[in-house]
Amino acid sequence: MPGFVLHGEEADLPRFSLPHGTELPAEQVPFVLQWGIDALAASEATVPVLNGREGLANVADPERMRTILAVNGLPPKAEAASEREWIRQYVIFVFQLTPFAVYRTPDGPLLARRLRRGKTRFVEVTASVASREVKRARTLAWRVVYALGLDVARVRLGLRKNGAWAVLDVKPAPPLPNPLVRRLEHRLALYEAELQGDRLRTEPVLLGADPEFMLRDGRGQLILASRFFPRGGGIGCDQLWLRGDATRRHLPIGELRPQPAEDPKDLVRDLFRNMLLGVRRVARRDVAWVAGGMPFAGYPIGGHLHFSRVSANSHLLRALDNYLALPLACLEPPSSRARRPKYGFLGDWRPQEHGGFEYRTLPSWLVSPTIAKGVIILAKLIAEHYLALRKLPLAEPNAQRAFYEGDRDALRLLLPLVRQDIERLPSFARYAGPLNAFFDLAQHGEPWKETEDIRKAWQLPPYAPKTPPAPRRPRRA
Structure with a gap:
């Protein structure tokens, strides 16, 4: 059975060719569109709901x-x-x-x-x-x-x-002339096919990332990333150039570009390998690598994630907002959340030429391995199981205000709600260690410091721990 339009008794109902009525059918439907009625909450229904009670209450x-x-x-x-x-x-x-x-x-x-x-x-x-x-x-x-x-x-x-x-x-639920009804139903048919494809996926979701960072000297001043890194490659420069630079050659932001991977552990490993490549170019203590949301005033940076083999729809974006952006926001300092709402707003996304999409809400999560691993693994689990992740704490105006204003105490009250759902996923056990470490840090940890050199947390040169010399063999008598 195709999707179903649930509506009231209004006389001016558009002429839908889809099955519709004032009560849900007994058989399972792929989705429900509510039209002029708020009977179902999107966070509680057993099928995807379009125009759930949460949104209708806000309007x-x-x-x-x-x-x-x-x-x-x-x-x-x-x-x-x-x-x-x-x-x-x-x-x-x-x-x-x-x-x-x-x-x-x-x-x-x-x-x-x-x-x-x-x-x-x-x-x-x-x-x-x-x-x-x-x-x-x-x-x-x-x-x-x-x-x-x-x-x-x-x-x-x-x-x-x-x-x-x-x-x-x-x-x-606006009045719709017949031509617009047909256009809407065409979109609904594509949406239904995408949902079916995500439910019956035969290939794992492919995940990529291009987290950004910046360089700071010993006096706290900005150093151009283009002084050390090329434009392309596994570690390079973002295309944003310095203000007033007519040549467009002075690029302030560095960017890591690990190879997309099906396994989040492979993505983390390639991310680390690219950081090692960068260390060969910048291993000086007087040049710090900094990350977060806005380590320098006026320069917002992000931890963009790339998704392929999964549909870009509002259900998936809301799952990423509620199950990933919300926990990460529990660790952001005031300087990081200053990039919002112009950058990193809820649902910030962009289609990609390769057919996937980029999720742009997050700040740069390179601040520590614990946070980076948690973000990458969570992104993978959410993309593959988003239809089962229906909690919507950020649908509430006060929760959205807490997100944009950086009210960590208010956000941490919502954290157990989303953590419980993640722990119920069939893939959770495989990644329980890094995910538990991430959620524990989000619940109880201190906000990261955007002036801190991230190479310390990653134990990269010049902060890599020194390997003790091997013990000498005793001489033979």
């Missing part, structure tokens, strides 16, 4: 919505704004992480007059239109939907003369 309560938009750095909800304020409006229909229809008002001074008369004409913007404004509107729309905990919604945005955006309306 129904204006204060909850305002809090979530604010902490995520998203445009505020406009309150009783005059229609004359807007030079343009957008209406965007979103399914999970992608808009499937974009409309906007035409340019020109007649917009306000048309709005007042109720004769506003919205024109569809095709995917080929790639202006900066349209890209911004599309990104804001899916981010608003994701941050609120929704999967399907219509977002209406307003753009003011000063370039400021505002959220005018979010509707989880």
Whole structure:
């Protein structure tokens, strides 16, 4: 049986060709889309739920919505704004992480007059239109939907003369003309196929990473990574160049690029080998390697993870947020969380040319082997079992605020909830040692220090422990 649309008794229900009704069928369905009803919580249902009760509650309560938009750095909800304020409006229909229809008002001074008369004409913007404004509107729309905990919604945005955006309306069950119903059902069919592929996966998830670091001299000043490392290779420079550098040759951020691997232990080993290559270039005590979120003000760095052979959908991103980003945030100092929400916001992701995707929420987790191993192993387990990981503590506005503000005490109260689910996974026993060490550190450890040379924790030269000389054999008499 295909997916099911669970709805109320509303008369203006879109003409879905999918099975639908006011009660769930007796047989198992691959997913449920709630339409105008909040009967199911996504964190409690036995099947994937689109538009779960958690997200619908955030939209129904204006204060909850305002809090979530604010902490995520998203445009505020406009309150009783005059229609004359807007030079343009957008209406965007979103399914999970992608808009499937974009409309906007035409340019020109007649917009306000048309709005007042109720004769506003919205024109569809095709995917080929790639202006900066349209890209911004599309990104804001899916981010608003994701941050609120929704999967399907219509977002209406307003753009003011000063370039400021505002959220005018979010509707989880909007009226849909037949052409948009067909578009949505096409997305739902692709989504169902992706879920089936992830359930019946025959190949292990392929995991990659490109964690970043920076160099600091003895006075605490930035040293360019490009002084020591090439652009390419297993250890090189990020493409971000120094401000004001017209040559684009002065690159401040270093980057490790281990080979993608199916086994997280192989990824950790190659990461360490690349660090050893870097040590051959920089083994001086007066040049420290530093990591975290923002070891130098104005230079946010990350611990990006790359996933292949698994679908990029809101369920997986929320699992990564709740089961990985949340525990790691329990160890972040204030300097690290300063990169958010502009960088490292919840659900921060980017598609990759190779067909996979990059998860960009995490700071650079190179600060210690315990943290690096925990992050890489957790990422692997979450990607392979995300359909079984349904807890959503970060759906609550106060939990999101704690994440963005770095309230470790509040986040640590949520940690046992996600740890229990990870411990129930069939793959947990294989990695129990490093995972328990990571979770224990997240629950009770001190935040990392972004001024500390990470080579000490990794026991790399010049801080590698000296091997004692072998005992001499006694001379024969």
